[in-house]
Amino acid sequence: MTRARTPEEIDALITAAQEGDRRALARLITLVENEGPAVEAVLQRLYPLTGNAYVIGITGAPGTGKSTLVNAMTREYRSRGLTVGIIAIDPTSPFSGGALLGDRVRMRDLVGDPGVFIRSMATRGSLGGLARATDDVVLLLDAMGFDRILIETVGVGQAEVDIASSAHTVIVVEAPGMGDDIQAIKAGILEIADIFVVNKADREGAERTVMALQAMLGLAPRTMTHHGRRMRVDMPEEARAWVPPIIKTVATRGEGVPELVDAVERHRAYLLESGEFHRREATRVAHELDHILREALLQRLVRRISPARLEATVQQVVARRVDPYTAAAELMRREEEARGEDRGDGGA
Template identity: 55%
Template structure:
């Protein structure tokens, strides 16, 4: 396939076209991904999540710049950014504003930015995000940063896609235990307090540290522990708590070092392979569920599903009864209306 060869040769236009085909669920796009798939599995997938307004885009921008221009003697890394923006419930469109916020990266040939619309998906990710990430992985990008829409309590989906998950908090949110409510603390590999120059940063850090101590051994989340992960992997990685002011680049080197330490920890402790297996199984499960549902619905008599839904709305069927009717295509209990019988 010419487009596949062009992508492997580093042609950006071909890459952008294939990603569009994948997002539009075009059969030729999936065929090309099939050809590219053997080249996947090399990239470090980093998810960045958190509530809206905490500065995720600014943080991603600075991490990408630091990876491209390392100050500690490490080689520069090629970086792809997948920024999922919310879809408007009214127009169906998306702002795709991350291209504006990350415009200072646009001239770097080692950076590729792709904005995606969430298209109403829960979990902060678009339905085709995993496939887009696979294409970018096959295209040779060593680090792929995946920024979610900031959907709050539904954003834990990112943990199933990424090797490393960054949860971003900000001071002054009005609730020191919001991380527990949102369920984000449980998925964090790194905790970043962005906008740390604002009042309340100390209070936010104390709250996060207290919550970590409820579930992890005391004292393992200090910065001096990061280097240990590369030589003496622990049974449990405890998320370090880092402070940044992303708009000024403050704290970014520490975040990059922690990302590298976590990748080293995953590889040294065999967790990389375990997460990769869980990630691919989750992708397959989601695709299988969608395919089986579509195939099952296609086999129903015309109007059968809609009629059952209407009976459910009229309280003539309970949800459990509706499930039995649909799965077995049987008449509803005590129903004199034979329209439900296929």
């Protein structure tokens, strides 16, 4: 746990980070991750500077080549003159750190580039907590001026669904030879994928994986384009709809990566032009506000209930004299009454 910092210290950290001090930025991220009262102070100051970064989520089964792809995409973005922040999330192994070590090796050639910042994050509690911390770190990197933010997360359970609410574009990575049925045939994955990548296209079976994905997407192979948006001239109302492209890559050699980055940028343009970008932002902010309000209201409620009353209620529930739902309703009713008396309106 980091010690509490004064507002002056936080200001100094922010200024240093903005001037390119990587250690200051790393410390700010740690502050934000720890979810202390410092988070509010940091984010209040930085929020006006956010809203410029474009956030790309990369998810998929373990070992499909996500980190290698992130590395290659970052180099491609750098060659296009854009800066890149990378967040590597490891929800599966909070203790080993093995995957993160591997990531560091895989992304070694990015180290030392002032236009790249890499941060690994592991779960230290609930996945929900991680998702929240990730969103806060995204805001931080956004405020620091990174043009593109790449979030890598292993596609297991909830994590890949969470990424959909954090990222503007979601890339789902598949690789051949991972069993007959595609890893993506899992509830939710089709809805969140904006772009499919079949990585390890140098391996046997890549074409089969592409075809399985096409079948899953309900695309007739003859109407497939390699990548990019398909316009259906006979269906004007659908003409603007995004059809997730399927892109083959060999991440280790960088093959297909410029095409992948092109597809991401096309998706970005699509979101902006169609108004979808604004809708997604509004949804994200609504969730965020909802969460902050819940937390604030809960804390206010808990503060107003005396520890003695809470303890008495606990004992009543333990003794089975009352069920927890009724007990909670009773606590809330008393709290509302007390609030009404405070206002002098008799609780109306």
